[in-house]
Amino acid sequence: MGNYFNTLSLRDKLTQLSKCRFMDSSEFEDGVNALKGKKIVIVGCGAQGLNQGLNMRDSGLDISYALRAQAIAEKRASFVNATNNGFTVGTYEELIPTADLVLNLTPDKQHTSVVKAVMPLMKKGATLSYSHGFNIVEEGTQIREDLTVIMVAPKCPGTEVREEYKRGFGVPTLIAVHEENDPEGKGWAQAKAYAAATGGDRAGVLASSFIAEVKSDLMGEQTILCGLLQTGSILCFDKMIEKGIDAGYASKLIQYGWETVTEGLKYGGITNMMDRLSNPAKIKAFELSEELKDIMRPLFQKHMDDIMEGRFSGGMMADWANDDKDLLGWRAATAETAFEKTPAGNVEISEQEYYDNGVLMVAMVRAGVELAFEAMTDSGIIDASAYYESLHETPLIANTIARRKLYEMNSVISDTAEYGCYLFDHACKPLLADFMKKIDTDVIGKAYAKDNGKAVDNAKLIAVNKALRDHPVEKVGSFLRASMTAMKPIV
Numbered sequence: 001m002g003n004y005f006n007t008l009s010l011r012d013k014l015t016q017l018s019k020c021r022f023m024d025s026s027e028f029e030d031g032v033n034a035l036k037g038k039k040i041v042i043v044g045c046g047a048q049g050l051n052q053g054l055n056m057r058d059s060g061l062d063i064s065y066a067l068r069a070q071a072i073a074e075k076r077a078s079f080v081n082a083t084n085n086g087f088t089v090g091t092y093e094e095l096i097p098t099a100d101l102v103l104n105l106t107p108d109k110q111h112t113s114v115v116k117a118v119m120p121l122m123k124k125g126a127t128l129s130y131s132h133g134f135n136i137v138e139e140g141t142q143i144r145e146d147l148t149v150i151m152v153a154p155k156c157p158g159t160e161v162r163e164e165y166k167r168g169f170g171v172p173t174l175i176a177v178h179e180e181n182d183p184e185g186k187g188w189a190q191a192k193a194y195a196a197a198t199g200g201d202r203a204g205v206l207a208s209s210f211i212a213e214v215k216s217d218l219m220g221e222q223t224i225l226c227g228l229l230q231t232g233s234i235l236c237f238d239k240m241i242e243k244g245i246d247a248g249y250a251s252k253l254i255q256y257g258w259e260t261v262t263e264g265l266k267y268g269g270i271t272n273m274m275d276r277l278s279n280p281a282k283i284k285a286f287e288l289s290e291e292l293k294d295i296m297r298p299l300f301q302k303h304m305d306d307i308m309e310g311r312f313s314g315g316m317m318a319d320w321a322n323d324d325k326d327l328l329g330w331r332a333a334t335a336e337t338a339f340e341k342t343p344a345g346n347v348e349i350s351e352q353e354y355y356d357n358g359v360l361m362v363a364m365v366r367a368g369v370e371l372a373f374e375a376m377t378d379s380g381i382i383d384a385s386a387y388y389e390s391l392h393e394t395p396l397i398a399n400t401i402a403r404r405k406l407y408e409m410n411s412v413i414s415d416t417a418e419y420g421c422y423l424f425d426h427a428c429k430p431l432l433a434d435f436m437k438k439i440d441t442d443v444i445g446k447a448y449a450k451d452n453g454k455a456v457d458n459a460k461l462i463a464v465n466k467a468l469r470d471h472p473v474e475k476v477g478s479f480l481r482a483s484m485t486a487m488k489p490i491v
C-alpha cells in the first residue's frame, strides 16, 4: 500500500479533485429508505461515531456499536458513550458478520488495523463506509472486491453534527463512492440515505470523491478552521494582557468572540460579518486582513502543496509510528498557554461588543477564510467544496472553543486535524510576530474609535465593500446558503 493519489496521472488527479456536484434536495426524496431495515454497525463511538449514530437512530435506522474487546472489558469512553445512550454494544465477532453496512469511525491512524480486523468478518456484498478519505487515498488501502465502499463526510466537528440535527438543521456533507468498490451499483443510494439520516441533506450535500474530500478536509482543518483560530486565540490574548486589559475580560472576549463574529459569517458571509462593524472599523479590519493575507499566503500555499504531494501525510504517519510523540507534546504545550489557563471573567459582553472590540479577530477570520478558499480552488478543488471547508465550518469549530476553549476544539476534532492544527500554529505565530508588534488595544480589547475626528473616506469604503462582495467565496456562498432554509441561530 502507498499513497494512492500519487500513483495517478495528473489528468486523473485533476478529474478526482474536481468531483463536486451540489445535489438538489429532490435527490433526497427517498430519505433513509435505502438503509431502512438494514443492520448498521458503527466501529468506534467517539466524536463522529456517537453523534452520527444518535442522528441515524433518530432517523429510524438500526444502529449498534462494535467495539474492540478491551474497550468493553475496560468500560472505556466509547463503551460508556454507547451504553449510556441505550445502544447495543458487541465485539467485532458478535456484530460484524450480520452487518449490511459497517461505519469505520475510528481514528485515521487506526484505520488500517481496524479494516484488517473487520474486513474478514464482513459478509459478502456488505458495505464499508468512512467519514474521511485518508485511509483509501493517503494509505492506499485495498478493500475486498465484493464489498461496496462509500464515504459520508460531515464538514463539521462531531458534537455539532448532533447539535445542528437537534435544531432541525444539519451540516454540509460530502458523499462519495470508491470507484474500485461498487460491484452492485448500490453505493450512491446508500450514501445518500446515510447522509439524509445524519441530517446532512438539510444543509447541503456534494457528490464528491474520496480524493476531493481528503485534500480539502486536511487543508481546511489545518489552516482557517483550527490552526488559525488557535494562533489567533493565543496571539490576541497575549497582546491584550501585554497592553493591560483585564485577563478575565480578554479570556472571555476570545473564548466567545469567535463564535459570535462567525455567526454573522454563517448567515451572510464575510460581507455580513464585516457589515456588523462601524464603517471606520470595517475599513481598519479590511486593511489589517489585507496585510494578514500577504503575510500568511505563502504558509497557506505550503500547507496545500504539502497535502497535495503527500508530505503532510508522510510526516503525520511518521509521528504515528513514533507513538504520537509530537501530537502529545504539542497538545500538552497548548494546555500551558496563558489563554488556556485563564478562565473567562464574570463580565458582561454584548453581542455587538464582540465585534466592536474584536476588530482584529474579524480581520483574521476574513483573511483565513479567503486564503483557505483561494489556496483550495487554485489547487483544483471546486468552489462549493472549498466554501463548506472554509467559511461554513468556521462557526462550527468556533462553537467548540466557546464551550471549553482550545481544549474542547482539539478534543472534538480528529487527531488528524489536531496534528495539522499544531503544525500550522507553530509556523504561523512567528510569521505574525512583526505584525503583532504594531497591534494595540484599539483593534483588540477596546472599541475601535468610531470617528477619530475624520470623516469616513467614501471612496475607500466603496472600494472595500466592492472587494468584499466580489470575492468568489461570497458568490458561491450566497448560492449555497439559499438552500440552507432550515438554518437556526446558535448565539
Ligand SMILES: NC(=O)C1=CN([C@@H]2O[C@H](COP(=O)(O)OP(=O)(O)OC[C@H]3O[C@@H](n4cnc5c(N)ncnc54)[C@H](OP(=O)(O)O)[C@@H]3O)[C@@H](O)[C@H]2O)C=CC1
Binding pocket: 043, 044, 045, 046, 047, 048, 049, 067, 068, 070, 071, 076, 077, 078, 079, 104, 105, 106, 107, 108, 110, 113, 114, 131, 132, 153, 154, 155, 156, 157, 158, 159, 412, 413, 414, 415, 416
Ligand atoms: N472528529 C471529527 O469531528 C471528525 C472526524 N472525522 C473522521 O471520522 C473518523 C473518526 O474520527 P473521530 O470521531 O474524531 O474519532 P475519535 O478519536 O473521536 O473516536 C475514536 C473511536 O475509535 C475507537 N478506537 C480507537 N482506537 C481503536 C482501535 N485501534 N480499534 C478500534 N477502535 C478504536 C475509540 O474507542 P476507545 O474507547 O477504545 O478508545 C473511539 O470510540 C476519522 O476518520 C476522522 O477523520 C470526520 C469529520 C469530523
Ligand SMILES: CC(=O)[C@](C)(O)C(=O)O
Binding pocket: 154, 155, 156, 157, 158, 217, 221, 225, 226, 412, 413, 414, 416, 417
Ligand atoms: C471537524 C472536521 O471536519 C475536521 C476538522 O476535519 C476533523 O475533525 O477532522
Ligand SMILES: [Mg+2]
Binding pocket: 154, 155, 156, 217, 221
Ligand atoms: Mg473536516
Ligand SMILES: [Mg+2]
Binding pocket: 132, 217, 218, 221, 414, 416, 417
Ligand atoms: Mg478532518
